[in-house]
Amino acid sequence: MKIVLGNKAYSSWSLRPWLVLRHFGIACEEQVIPLDQPTSEADLRRASPSGRVPALLDGELTVWDSLAICEYLADKFTGKPLWPADPAARAVARSVSAEMHSGFTALRNHLPFKIKETFDPAPLLPEVQADVDRIVALWNDCRRRFGKGGPFLFGPFSIADAMYAPVVSRFRTYGVKPQGEAAAYAEAVWALPELQAWLEEARKETWRMKRYEQKA
CATH class of the missing domain: 3.40.30.10 (Glutaredoxin)
Structure with a gap:
């Protein structure tokens, strides 16, 4: 492949x-x-x-x-356990992954993915704040209901966590601080060796996309 x-x-x-x-x-x-x-x-x-x-x-x-x-x-x-084994957890994992896939447009448009950069926190537009609030509530709910077997949304790492990993990066870039279980979850995702390897490879790239390099 x-x-x-x-x-x-x-x-x-x-x-x-x-x-x-x-x-x-x-x-x-x-x-x-x-x-x-x-x-x-x-x-x-x-x-x-x-x-x-x-x-x-x-x-x-x-x-x-x-x-x-x-x-x-x-x-x-x-x-390989790419999705949770429990049918109920798997159904919710698919639901939250699909919600990420099709939603949170304001977050994506106004807080573009810039994994190498960090900015001082600034007030968020109402529509962006609404997306942030929904994501944090979703993370907290998944952790409360399904997260007992590990630090991720459904305990062990799954596709659902991969779907939200770029959001974890966006939160760090723009100084968004989740609360509750979501804060520990974001730290666990950021600490993934694979995500850190992606970050290191991103730092080595020399290609530039000017439309994404304007200051937030």
Whole structure:
């Protein structure tokens, strides 16, 4: 298999399935296509039907979209606990992952993923604060109901945690401080060796995306 990614400094969607692959020890070749470069559009079209990253290539099959890739890996590697084993926990894990996948637009638009950077805390727009409040409430609820077996949303690390890892990074970048169980959860995600490895690789990149480098 090969996974095609965007710049690690900016591509939050690429981070999600990459974390799943790394955390569960799934062997996969890696290709990074730098975004906002003269050849980016053509390179992306060759790699992915959507012209976007990430994309997973497995023989003749191409799977695109972060959550679809994670679901494909869960189906392919059934011996690995990519989703919680308990049916109720698994259903909630899928629900919160889908909510991340389709929602929180204000957070994504106004607090772009800049894993290498940190800014002084500043007042959030009401719509961004609403997204933050919902995420923190969701984390606290998952930890309270399902988190007894480990430090993550459903105890052990799962796809759900990979889906929210870029949010943990955004909170650190913009000085957002979650409260309650959510605070300890965010620290556990940030401390993941795989996430720290992604950060180190992002710091080594020399590609620039000017639209993401303006000060917050």
